[in-house]
Amino acid sequence: MSPVTPGELLLQVCNLNVSYKTRTGPVSAVSDVSLDIYRGEILGLVGESGCGKSTLGRALMRMLPRSARIEGQILFHGREVLGFDDRQLRELRGRGISMIFQDPMTSLNPVQRIGDHLTEAVQVHESDGGKADLRQRIGTLVERLGIMRQRLSDYPHQLSGGMRQRVMIGLGVVLSPDLIIADEATTSLDVIVAAKLLDQLREIREEFGVTIILITHNIAQVAELADRVAVMYAGRIAEVGSVYDVFDGPQHPYTQGLLRSVPSIKLEDREELYKMPGEPPNLLSPPAGCRFHPRCPEAMSICSRIAPGLLPTMPGRLVNCWLYQEHSEKDGPAARTTARGAA
Amino acid sequence: MNSPSGAANGTLVEVRGLTKWFPVQTGLLDRLLAGRTDYVHAVDGVSFEIRRGEVFGLAGESGSGKTTVGRLVIHLEKPTEGTVHFDGVDLASLSSEDLRRLRRRMQVIFQDPMASLNPRMSIRASIEHPVRIHFPDDREGHEGMVREILERVGLTPPEIFLDKYPHQLSGGQRQRVVIARALVTRPELVLADEPIAMADVSVRALLLDLMIQLKELLSLTYLFITHDLATARYICDRIGIMYLGKLCEIGDLREVYAHPLHPYTQALMAAVPVPDPHGRRTQPMPVGEIPNAINPPSGCRFHPRCPVARLDRCSVEEPELRELRPGHRVACHFAEDFL
Numbered sequence: 054m055s056p057v058t059p060g061e062l063l064l065q066v067c068n069l070n071v072s073y074k075t076r077t078g079p080v081s082a083v084s085d086v087s088l089d090i091y092r093g094e095i096l097g098l099v100g101e102s103g104c105g106k107s108t109l110g111r112a113l114m115r116m117l118p119r120s121a122r123i124e125g126q127i128l129f130h131g132r133e134v135l136g137f138d139d140r141q142l143r144e145l146r147g148r149g150i151s152m153i154f155q156d157p158m159t160s161l162n163p164v165q166r167i168g169d170h171l172t173e174a175v176q177v178h179e180s181d182g183g184k185a186d187l188r189q190r191i192g193t194l195v196e197r198l199g200i201m202r203q204r205l206s207d208y209p210h211q212l213s214g215g216m217r218q219r220v221m222i223g224l225g226v227v228l229s230p231d232l233i234i235a236d237e238a239t240t241s242l243d244v245i246v247a248a249k250l251l252d253q254l255r256e257i258r259e260e261f262g263v264t265i266i267l268i269t270h271n272i273a274q275v276a277e278l279a280d281r282v283a284v285m286y287a288g289r290i291a292e293v294g295s296v297y298d299v300f301d302g303p304q305h306p307y308t309q310g311l312l313r314s315v316p317s318i319k320l321e322d323r324e325e326l327y328k329m330p331g332e333p334p335n336l337l338s339p340p341a342g343c344r345f346h347p348r349c350p351e352a353m354s355i356c357s358r359i360a361p362g363l364l365p366t367m368p369g370r371l372v373n374c375w376l377y378q379e380h381s382e383k384d385g386p387a388a389r390t391t392a393r394g395a396a
Numbered sequence: 397m398n399s400p401s402g403a404a405n406g407t408l409v410e411v412r413g414l415t416k417w418f419p420v421q422t423g424l425l426d427r428l429l430a431g432r433t434d435y436v437h438a439v440d441g442v443s444f445e446i447r448r449g450e451v452f453g454l455a456g457e458s459g460s461g462k463t464t465v466g467r468l469v470i471h472l473e474k475p476t477e478g479t480v481h482f483d484g485v486d487l488a489s490l491s492s493e494d495l496r497r498l499r500r501r502m503q504v505i506f507q508d509p510m511a512s513l514n515p516r517m518s519i520r521a522s523i524e525h526p527v528r529i530h531f532p533d534d535r536e537g538h539e540g541m542v543r544e545i546l547e548r549v550g551l552t553p554p555e556i557f558l559d560k561y562p563h564q565l566s567g568g569q570r571q572r573v574v575i576a577r578a579l580v581t582r583p584e585l586v587l588a589d590e591p592i593a594m595a596d597v598s599v600r601a602l603l604l605d606l607m608i609q610l611k612e613l614l615s616l617t618y619l620f621i622t623h624d625l626a627t628a629r630y631i632c633d634r635i636g637i638m639y640l641g642k643l644c645e646i647g648d649l650r651e652v653y654a655h656p657l658h659p660y661t662q663a664l665m666a667a668v669p670v671p672d673p674h675g676r677r678t679q680p681m682p683v684g685e686i687p688n689a690i691n692p693p694s695g696c697r698f699h700p701r702c703p704v705a706r707l708d709r710c711s712v713e714e715p716e717l718r719e720l721r722p723g724h725r726v727a728c729h730f731a732e733d734f735l
Contacts (some may be wrong), residue, residue: 271671
């Protein structure tokens with residue numbers, strides 16, 4: 054079922070920090086994030102609004118505004134993305150990584166025909182090749198995505214919402230990139246349309262062998278589609294692992310709380326939702342130590358002083374929590390710690 | 397059967413044949429050439445009742461008409477046809493003065509607290525506003541009512557919040573202010589239109605729980621409008637599923653969720669992702685998309701997308717709501733197949 058072949062790394066993020074300059078001070082949107090992405094997998098990057106998941110996604114393509122400060126390492130095929138010049142960046146954004154955006158109505162040009170959107174994307178990146186060839190190639194692509202070839206001469210407003218979304222997917226795959234980032238691509242969609250989009254993402258992975266990062270706040274969609282999941286909280290990665298491992302046995306208290314607070318349509322699932330206290334922090338002044346500690350039912354004294362690291366607890370699993378890590382200053386509720394921390 | 401009996405049998409709201417058509421805005425030339433005006437059939441012949449003390453959910457995708465039904469129920473829109481009785485009173489029969497007085501008893505919680513709170517009004521001013529309108533004679537009591545409701549929604553102590561402005565609050569706190577403003581006039585019916593859709597996942601459960609507690613505490617009745625069937629499960633007692641201006645299924649929530657009889661309800665429920673990778677969806681989604689509400693399909697409006705439609709019947713004859721299980725009505729010619 055899972056096509057992940059660990060070891061074939063496509064993208065490696067090491068100790069990435071992104072902060073935005075604002076009038077009221079720097080906001081550290083992404084803080085010390087490390088993440089490996091393997092070729093051919095679907096990784097779900099999940100978190101609440103303001104947790105830094107979109108910033109992380111954009112940082113991978115170096116698409117952040119000027120006010121953003123990036124530090125750390127992003128290795129794509131082993132090459133350092135943060136050192137790319139303009140030409141290399143253009144190459145990266147075309148055939149290396151592409152993005153499917155949130156809202157097709159604002160991402161498509163209303164006065165440009167659908168076909169022109171697609172041809173433009175190709176022509177910017179490939180100067181060779183004849184026009185007839187190109188038209189043929191784009192016609193084939195859209196038909197594979199379930200849009201009739203004749204619709205290429207339509208304008209965005211003439212298409213239905215679902216078709217516009219498929220055009221966005223088309224723009225994402227037309228240059229056959231290695232990695233597609235779908236940033237909240239399902240957020241404004243109705244459930245049935247969103248379910249179809251997830252099916253399409255699954256299909257393009259099968260067909261094009263592309264790697265997908267699904268950025269979403271909807272953890273149920275991650276369970277539906279992804280092979281692995283990375284849970285973000287307040288700019289940091291809380292937990293990474295295969296979807297089966299994480300959903301069957303969440304280890305970070307935030308993941309545990311999140312999964313217990315997600316409503317499920319199944320009548321046989323538990324009646325009570327977990328009511329997580331508090332709200333996600335303001336990243337202008339994030340809590341010291343572990344950023345989740347003010348809301349954490351397991352918090353120990355060390356948690357408010359020193360931030361834990363993102364460390365392995367079992368094969369293929371990383372957790373950013375003191376419950377699973379040792380430190381000379383760690384005391385807290387020791388009994389619970391040893392019981393849970395034995396990895 | 398046809399005469400609304402109001403409070404006697406516990407019915408707070410009775411909706412009969414509710415219809416709302418919006419004229420399509422076109423240019424003068426288009427109208428002259430076409431010789432007619434097109435209408436968006438936002439709501440078309442919807443009937444249901446809301447019992448006192450229950451949470452009645454109205455669910456559907458965008459364009460299903462669920463929000464318009466909500467606005468019609470509290471008479472923010474006038475129906476093209478059909479009636480709404482609130483506590484036995486026909487809303488259309490009321491003078492504007494009587495309607496204003498009745499509005500104290502039916503309040504609204506909107507989806508986006510940032511858009512429904514005036515950024516230049518302090519929390520005190522926002523919540524006091526409806527109090528001043530509905531209790532003009534009791535000036536001394538206003539402050540006390542505002543403080544009391546702030547405490548009830550968990551914004552304690554009230555002094556911290558009274559003089560703040562919306563931008564100084566967190567998202568969850570803002571939503572609590574919107575709830576407080578709706579409840580401060582001591583309404584009986586609260587229209588909650590996607591009340592927690594904007595909140596973060598980890599905050600939603602608390603807000604949902606707050607709404608349930610307040611309902612018990614203040615003896616409220618909710619009309620809960622949502623696109624999220626999973627959330628509806630945790631608050632609604634009964635639910636109506638809408639598609640393209642029509643009610644296609646209605647009944648007790650547990651009954652409808654356990655035995656969805658309309659093919660659209662079945663598709664809608666299957667589309668909701670489950671937070672469990674072992675329970676991935678395997679059934680295909682219905683073809684196509686929600687059609688245009690200007691020229692809705694003939695017969696059953698779902699028939700062009702329906703996996704069980706038989707064209708000779710479904711494209712011709714419009715199905716009526718029929719009770720196939722106790723308290724569970726469905727508008728499908730072939731719903732018996734799913735019993």
